[in-house]
Amino acid sequence: MSFPKVSGAKVSGAVTTDALGPRLTGRWSRRICAVVIVAGAAAVLAPLAWMISTSLKPESQVFRTPIEWVPSTVRTENYREAVSLIPFWRYALNSLVIAVPVVIGTVATSVAVAFAFARMRAPGLGWLFGLVIAAIMLPGEVTLVPSFLLFNELGWVGTYLPLTVPAWLGGGAFNIFLLRQYFLTIPREQDELARVEGHSHLSILLRVIVPQSWPAVAVVAAFEFVHVWNDFLGPLLYISEADRYTLPLGLNFYKDIYNTQWAHLMAASLLALLPCIVVFFLAQRAFTQGVVLTGRR
Amino acid sequence: MSTAAAPAGTSAGTAADDAPPRRRRRSRASRREAWAAYGFLSPWAIGFVGLTVGPIVASLVLSFTDYNLLDAGDTSWVGTDNYREALTEDRLVLHSLKVTAYYATLAVALDLVVGLAVALLLNTGLRAIGAIRTIYYLPAAVSGVAVSLLWLWIFQPSSGLANAMLDLVGLPRIDWVYSTTWVIPAFVLMSLWGVGRSAFIYLAILQRIPTNLYEAAAVDGAGPFTRFRRITLPLVTPAIFLNLVLGIISNFQTFTQAFVISEGGPANASLFYTLYLYRNAFRYFRVGYASALAWILFALLLALTLVAFRSSRRWVYYEAGGAR
Numbered sequence: 305m306s307f308p309k310v311s312g313a314k315v316s317g318a319v320t321t322d323a324l325g326p327r328l329t330g331r332w333s334r335r336i337c338a339v340v341i342v343a344g345a346a347a348v349l350a351p352l353a354w355m356i357s358t359s360l361k362p363e364s365q366v367f368r369t370p371i372e373w374v375p376s377t378v379r380t381e382n383y384r385e386a387v388s389l390i391p392f393w394r395y396a397l398n399s400l401v402i403a404v405p406v407v408i409g410t411v412a413t414s415v416a417v418a419f420a421f422a423r424m425r426a427p428g429l430g431w432l433f434g435l436v437i438a439a440i441m442l443p444g445e446v447t448l449v450p451s452f453l454l455f456n457e458l459g460w461v462g463t464y465l466p467l468t469v470p471a472w473l474g475g476g477a478f479n480i481f482l483l484r485q486y487f488l489t490i491p492r493e494q495d496e497l498a499r500v501e502g503h504s505h506l507s508i509l510l511r512v513i514v515p516q517s518w519p520a521v522a523v524v525a526a527f528e529f530v531h532v533w534n535d536f537l538g539p540l541l542y543i544s545e546a547d548r549y550t551l552p553l554g555l556n557f558y559k560d561i562y563n564t565q566w567a568h569l570m571a572a573s574l575l576a577l578l579p580c581i582v583v584f585f586l587a588q589r590a591f592t593q594g595v596v597l598t599g600r601r
Numbered sequence: 602m603s604t605a606a607a608p609a610g611t612s613a614g615t616a617a618d619d620a621p622p623r624r625r626r627r628s629r630a631s632r633r634e635a636w637a638a639y640g641f642l643s644p645w646a647i648g649f650v651g652l653t654v655g656p657i658v659a660s661l662v663l664s665f666t667d668y669n670l671l672d673a674g675d676t677s678w679v680g681t682d683n684y685r686e687a688l689t690e691d692r693l694v695l696h697s698l699k700v701t702a703y704y705a706t707l708a709v710a711l712d713l714v715v716g717l718a719v720a721l722l723l724n725t726g727l728r729a730i731g732a733i734r735t736i737y738y739l740p741a742a743v744s745g746v747a748v749s750l751l752w753l754w755i756f757q758p759s760s761g762l763a764n765a766m767l768d769l770v771g772l773p774r775i776d777w778v779y780s781t782t783w784v785i786p787a788f789v790l791m792s793l794w795g796v797g798r799s800a801f802i803y804l805a806i807l808q809r810i811p812t813n814l815y816e817a818a819a820v821d822g823a824g825p826f827t828r829f830r831r832i833t834l835p836l837v838t839p840a841i842f843l844n845l846v847l848g849i850i851s852n853f854q855t856f857t858q859a860f861v862i863s864e865g866g867p868a869n870a871s872l873f874y875t876l877y878l879y880r881n882a883f884r885y886f887r888v889g890y891a892s893a894l895a896w897i898l899f900a901l902l903l904a905l906t907l908v909a910f911r912s913s914r915r916w917v918y919y920e921a922g923g924a925r
Binding site: 334337338340341342344345348349350351352354355358366367368369370371413416417419420421424425426427429432435436439441442443444445446447448449450451452453454470472473474475480504505530533534535536537540541551552553555556559566569570573574576577580581583584588 | 899
């Protein structure tokens, strides 16, 4: 599943390309393109705008038709009420208590594993890397139930251990693959030199490889944060005590109780998404590059 | 070793040519390196054995038993009964497969086509394109329950955004996720919101197509349509293939949206396969049966992936020598 390397001349300076050929020259075709693309962007933004708009309306105005994009009365109290109707901050804290060790564990172990695959020589390494790739194709459903039985046997059900410990065991096949590919692009002479100077493998990893791999490490960390923050099935299986709910569980529970209070539901949902949106803007470059590098979705 | 700066590929060759005493020292070093490598790999190895291989084997074994979560002591070997029940007696299995396949087909097809269209438009070098690209990619950063709740609200028949838009263009209103006909199209629409992801994969390739290909084609008198068909389309086939395979795998595992938005309803019209598997395992506690369902899904996905890979030889274009 690699991309073709398009060999040949670099893109010449004078003419930029679009997919249909050299830069669109016709004034009208440029205009039509611009209109379509802006309309599409508006369509993508519309659900989020609608979410913000709803979250600021008094419940009495939420159901008005025709719809009002800008609330005639802005009611910011919705947010204060939304976080007290359910123990929002408690759930947010629980989510964070899971997300932090998961992100750290994922980065730490996938960097180490990827380093071994990219830089070290040992019998069977190629074969083991094949197993990593094979694991990418395995649907989670197959291991879902036996993993639950295993954690049940260990007495971990009801704790955060089934959600956090696996992150420390390799950090996921996708991340290993992404990091290995990135490490391969770093010139080998640098670690050979460090080796001659007597550095250990660990110190080569930490002094030579990691400092040059921040974009890839950021991709892994950002993806993993968004993934664990939004994860629903994991907490659904392993957490039953309401005190220990994560935000997704809390929101789902919230929906079952206050399912017609859309303004409050949207306010709570928006607050729950906020960390992901912040991470997205912080790691935006890394994000888009990560998609490009791995095809991860 | 003084040849530290030698290219990596050659060092294996020089090792063989070395004099015996040096080779010995080398091999001790390489044994040390091997142990260090296994050390670095050990977290993954533990996870792979404990959380992948072990569960795979357990799942396969369980699928031939009537293991029940509430009554684990009374488990017996039932041979292929679970598979027989799933494939011949339990009508919900076939039903949920149809629901899932219907959804996945629509979602993947639209994702491939709209994703490419968006990528082509994003590649036209218009002004402020960076900001617009960010907007298209934004939905990829958000998912899960919060987004499902947003779409549940959008799909409310009386005052949701979706019907407001239909009103705007004069089309009749739809009951969306409360209608057996429209619940799947509603989920497809929701999935289309994340089209920026596949668009970015296309974009990565489009930006690497050399301009001179188009210039040469234009000189030869090829119009925009011919240039698209003869240059762009063949060169993006690897991205189409990647999006196709990833799309099949991820869409066949749809769970959270269905759980939160429609809970499989109305009248099982959105009973996705994974949702049904979850119910068997964790609501009816039929672990053995659920394991058989998981293996049926795995076999199906494997078959689909293989078909995709096989067919790719005929339609995916890899530039000679570039793909290796």
